[in-house]
Each structure stands twice: as C-alpha cells, then as structure tokens.
Amino acid sequence: MTDVPGVRDRTVAPGPAAAVAVAPGPRRPARAGRTNRTLAGWGFALPFAVLFLVFTAGPVVASLVMSVTDLRSADLLDPFGVNVVGLDNYVRLFGDEKFLTAAGNTAVFVVVGVPLTMALSLLVALGLNSGLVRFRTLLRVGYYLPVVTSIVAISVVWRFVLQPDTGLLNEILGFFGIAGPNWLGNETFALPTLIVMGAWRNLGFGMVIFLAGLQAIPKDLYEAATVDGARRFARFRYLTLPLLRPTMLFVAVITTIGYVQFFEEPFVMTQGGPLDSTLSMAYATYNQFGFGNYGYASAMGYVLFVIVVLLSIVWFKLLRNNVDD
Known part of the structure; x- marks a missing residue:
C-alpha cells in the first residue's frame, strides 16, 4: 500500500505467468x-x-642481398664463393656510361610522356563528357582498346607502320610530297616516336579515370558558376581542375610508375638503338641479367625502385596539399 494520501495503490500482484x-x-x-x-x-x-x-x-629480399654481392651466373654452381662487395655495385652505376645514358632516356620519357599522356587523356575525357560527341560508348571502347591489347602486338604493328620505305606513315607523308625520316633508325626521332606511341597507348586509361572524375562533379556547381557569369575557360580553371586534383594525383602516380619502367617498346621496336638512344633503365637491367651479372643487375633494379618511390612522393607533394584542402 502507498503512504501518499489520495493516491490509489496500483501494485499488481504477480500472477502465475510472472512466477515462471x-x-x-x-x-x-x-x-x-x-x-x-x-x-x-x-x-x-x-x-x-x-x-x-x-x-x-x-x-x-633475395635481390636486395644479391645487390651487395658480386654474384654472376657462373657462381650459381658455387654459391659459397660469392663475395660481399657492399655498396660497390651502386657506386659503379654512377660511373657506368651506358647506365647514365639509360637513365637520361628514361628521364626524358617520363618528363615528356607523363604530361603529354595526362593532357591528351583529359582532353578526350572532356570531349566525351560534354555531350556534344556522338557514339560516345563506341569511342570510349576504341580509346581504351590499346590499354588491354598486348604491348608486344602493338609494338610490332607500329614498327610496320613506321618503316622508312613501305610504312604507312611515310606513305601518307609522301602523298603530300613530304619525305618521311627513318623514325626508328634515326637517333633524333627514335625516342620521341616511342614517347608518342606510349602516350597513344596509355591515353585510354587516363581517359576512363578522368571521365569518372568529371562525372562525379555535381552539375549544380557549373550551373551556379554560369549564373554568376563565369565563362567556359573560367569554369574549367577554377572549378573543374581543382575538383579533379585527386583524380589527377592518381593518374600521375600510376602513369609515372609505368613510364619509369618502360621496357617492351624499345625491346621490340629498337632493341635500345640506334646508338642507345632508346635504351631505358629497365632494358639496361634486363641486359645485365642476360650477361649474367646478377649482383650488378640487382643494384640497377633497386635504383629504379628508389626512383619510382621518389617520383611518387614528388607527385604527392605537388598535388596532395590541394587535395586535402
């Protein structure tokens, strides 16, 4: 019973169900x-x-250990006769004229090829995203097809196209009265030709990524900018590019990693010539393995790895601050 006056006690006695x-x-x-x-x-x-x-x-881990030894193919029969040379292989690299030539060619391929590929990819993506181009699905497939096609097959086809006498490109130039050069046999034209081929082949990858980034930008932002009087170039500069920086960072890093390691193009088309004008670092490393210099080749491979890491860090420094903002 409750002790409060005027309040009825509502306590309910437990029934059988509650007792269970x-x-x-x-x-x-x-x-x-x-x-x-x-x-x-x-x-x-x-x-x-x-x-x-x-x-x-x-x-x-094995290649890292090999890079500080003088391991050669003949030493595989007597692995205990291998000598540890420390950093001698790495020091030797910076006095190797062929390796320095390969490093210079690779630097040109990256410095010219990466911006060229990104610019072409973005240009194509902008065109396909504008809605003014017909057969966009067919064009997307066509641009992306070289990415999934064997690079060896592509290199063979390009080598026939670039033949000095019977190649399709020189035949077209000859129709207009222009004498085409020996694209792959001329020291001046060989590396630029490979750069153009690499940009054409990798254009589709960047196009797909940029197209996804463009379609993720809300259209309301463009409508608001248009109402405020911003013209097309202003909208591209102050709206599209800043919002595409995360996409640009991804494309730049992936493209740079691929271009630093370019190997198939010179291997199939020029064999590093003429006069080592298309010799890449990856191709030079492959040659050293072929010569049986396993320790020296491993040191080359690790220098290439360090370069890839440093270039990736550079791209993150250039674009990451704007991405975080």
Whole structure:
C-alpha cells in the first residue's frame, strides 16, 4: 500500500505467468567465438600469404642481398664463393656510361610522356563528357582498346607502320610530297616516336579515370558558376581542375610508375638503338641479367625502385596539399 494520501495503490500482484522462471540455456563462450573467427580469417588469408612470401617478398629480399654481392651466373654452381662487395655495385652505376645514358632516356620519357599522356587523356575525357560527341560508348571502347591489347602486338604493328620505305606513315607523308625520316633508325626521332606511341597507348586509361572524375562533379556547381557569369575557360580553371586534383594525383602516380619502367617498346621496336638512344633503365637491367651479372643487375633494379618511390612522393607533394584542402 502507498503512504501518499489520495493516491490509489496500483501494485499488481504477480500472477502465475510472472512466477515462471526461465532457465538460462547453455551460453557459448565469447572467447571461443572470436578464436574460431580468427582461425577462419587466417585460413582464407593463408594461400595468398604463402604465394606472396614465395613469389614476391622472397625474391625482393633475395635481390636486395644479391645487390651487395658480386654474384654472376657462373657462381650459381658455387654459391659459397660469392663475395660481399657492399655498396660497390651502386657506386659503379654512377660511373657506368651506358647506365647514365639509360637513365637520361628514361628521364626524358617520363618528363615528356607523363604530361603529354595526362593532357591528351583529359582532353578526350572532356570531349566525351560534354555531350556534344556522338557514339560516345563506341569511342570510349576504341580509346581504351590499346590499354588491354598486348604491348608486344602493338609494338610490332607500329614498327610496320613506321618503316622508312613501305610504312604507312611515310606513305601518307609522301602523298603530300613530304619525305618521311627513318623514325626508328634515326637517333633524333627514335625516342620521341616511342614517347608518342606510349602516350597513344596509355591515353585510354587516363581517359576512363578522368571521365569518372568529371562525372562525379555535381552539375549544380557549373550551373551556379554560369549564373554568376563565369565563362567556359573560367569554369574549367577554377572549378573543374581543382575538383579533379585527386583524380589527377592518381593518374600521375600510376602513369609515372609505368613510364619509369618502360621496357617492351624499345625491346621490340629498337632493341635500345640506334646508338642507345632508346635504351631505358629497365632494358639496361634486363641486359645485365642476360650477361649474367646478377649482383650488378640487382643494384640497377633497386635504383629504379628508389626512383619510382621518389617520383611518387614528388607527385604527392605537388598535388596532395590541394587535395586535402
């Protein structure tokens, strides 16, 4: 009964249903459930982990060890006769004229090829995104097709197109009375020709990424800018480019990594010639492995790896600050 005057006691006596106690069932320990989930996760990850250790991490560590030795192909029969030379292989690289030539060619390929590829990719993406171009789906497929086509097949076709006497390009130039040069046999034209070919082949990749970035920009922003009196170039400069910087960062890093390692084009089309004018760092590393200089070639490979990392950091420094803003 309640002690407050005027307030009726509403306490309900427990009925038979309330008196029934539910007996707790057997409870599974939480620790056992977490253990089973952990074991299941490791079970799914184990095949990948084994393959990664055997085919990726293992060779990376082995090549790092090889880079500080004088290992040659003849030493494979007597691995205990290999000498540790420390950083001598790396010091030797900076006095190797052929390697320095390859580094210079690679630098030209990257410095010219990456901006050219990005500019062409963005230009094509802007055209396809404008809505003024017909058959956009067909064009997207056509531009992207070289990306998924074998680079060896593409290089063979380009080599026939660029033949000095019977090549299609010189035949077209001859129709207009222009004598075309030996594109791949001339020291002046060989590397620029490979740069143009690389830009054409990788244009489709950048186009797809830029097109996705353009379609992610809200149209309301363009409508508001138009109402405020911004013209087309102003909208592109002050609206499109700033909002595309994350996309530009991704395309720049991926394209740079690919161009630093360019190998198939000179291997198939010029064999590094003429006069080493198209010799790349990756091709020079391949040649050293072919000569049996495994330790020296491994040092070349790690220098190439450091260059890729440094260039990626440079792109992040140039574009990341604007991305974070």
